[in-house]
Amino acid sequence: MQIQLNGEARDLAPDLTVAQLIDSLGLTGRRIAVERNEEIVPRSEHPTTHLVDGDRVEIVHAIGGG
Amino acid sequence: MTDFFQDQPLRIAGYRFSSRLLVGTGKYKDFDETAEAIAASGAEVVTFAVRRTNLGQEEGPNLLDVVPPERFTLLPNTAGCYTAKDAVRTCKLARELLDGHKLVKLEVLGDDSTLYPNVVETLKAAEELIKDGFDVMVYTSDDPIVAQELERMGCCAIMPLGSLIGSGHGIQNPHNVRLIIEQSRVPVLVDAGIGTASDAAMAMELGCDGVLMNSAIAHARQPVLMASAMKKAVEAGREAFLAGRMPRRQSADPSSPFAGRING
Numbered sequence: 001m002q003i004q005l006n007g008e009a010r011d012l013a014p015d016l017t018v019a020q021l022i023d024s025l026g027l028t029g030r031r032i033a034v035e036r037n038e039e040i041v042p043r044s045e046h047p048t049t050h051l052v053d054g055d056r057v058e059i060v061h062a063i064g065g066g
Numbered sequence: 067m068t069d070f071f072q073d074q075p076l077r078i079a080g081y082r083f084s085s086r087l088l089v090g091t092g093k094y095k096d097f098d099e100t101a102e103a104i105a106a107s108g109a110e111v112v113t114f115a116v117r118r119t120n121l122g123q124e125e126g127p128n129l130l131d132v133v134p135p136e137r138f139t140l141l142p143n144t145a146g147c148y149t150a151k152d153a154v155r156t157c158k159l160a161r162e163l164l165d166g167h168k169l170v171k172l173e174v175l176g177d178d179s180t181l182y183p184n185v186v187e188t189l190k191a192a193e194e195l196i197k198d199g200f201d202v203m204v205y206t207s208d209d210p211i212v213a214q215e216l217e218r219m220g221c222c223a224i225m226p227l228g229s230l231i232g233s234g235h236g237i238q239n240p241h242n243v244r245l246i247i248e249q250s251r252v253p254v255l256v257d258a259g260i261g262t263a264s265d266a267a268m269a270m271e272l273g274c275d276g277v278l279m280n281s282a283i284a285h286a287r288q289p290v291l292m293a294s295a296m297k298k299a300v301e302a303g304r305e306a307f308l309a310g311r312m313p314r315r316q317s318a319d320p321s322s323p324f325a326g327r328i329n330g
Contacts, residue, residue, distance in 0.1 A: 005121065006118040006119070006121060007118070025121055025122075027119065030119075030128065031128050031130045031163060032119055032163065033116075033159045033160070033162035033163040034162070035155065035158075035159055038155060040158050040159065040161075040162045042162060043162070043165075058118065058159070059118065059119045059121070060116050060117060060118055060119060060159050060163065061116075061117065061119045061128065061129075061163070062114045062115070062116060062128065062129045062130050062140075062142070062163060063091075063092075063114065063115050063116075063117045063129055064090070064091040064092040064093070064094060064100060064114060064115065064129055065090060065091060065092040065113065065114050065115025065143055065145050065280075066089075066090025066091070066092045066093070066113060066143070066145065066231075066232075066278075066279070066280025066281065066284075
């Protein structure tokens, strides 16, 4: 399946969970937040949220700004 | 503050702060400089931006390690948002990032070249965020009627610009800022435009409850020294405001008595 991850197309194994995606990106334990199709995916739901083809996923973090 | 005088804390949305200087975290050379400047500024409230994580790159130190939420009151901002929708999404991401944190700095911009606030979108976003339980400190124009409306909606702090973001032009319309201060029952902070210490002091002398700045410190030749200057300027301006300035006079008025002069 293919999703849009931070604005770019990415091919993933079917039925991946958000937690597995984060793990595959090496971001487990990092201070990040995840949005899927413009809805927050709370941290507690990362292991149970399965991605589907066409999902638009954003993974964000804090950076310097004023 | 001087030891014989204890100021009231700055109260925003249930928080109490002894420092009235709020700082940003952008434009620094590196995280060491960021940390040193924030320490020198004495700021307790620190704002940051929310951006896409760089995927596939080695993840370096995180800003939240430099300004840990346990030590600072973090103020996620919606810088770079041009619509109410994006600003609301950004605030929700920030709330998730900080485990339910509700205090945000809302800014919705109008265009790239001025970064002037789009007040129509700002009002829309503020309404939605407040309904969703956020405590909204709002960056806005220096229009007193817009400020009044934002307060009526329930924003917890009104933050008019002094001049354009990052311009360092100081407070271009002190009369409007004063009008906003006089009418507001929530804290008013000048956000944007501060260039140097006297601008910060001026904001506080006008009666602002605080000042928020980033570039004035980060783009100074010596950011850490400027951070220290800003701390003093905000304190000095606050004390001068509370002390009440002398009346302006048309003519001179000698400080030394006339009586007893040797040429009398």
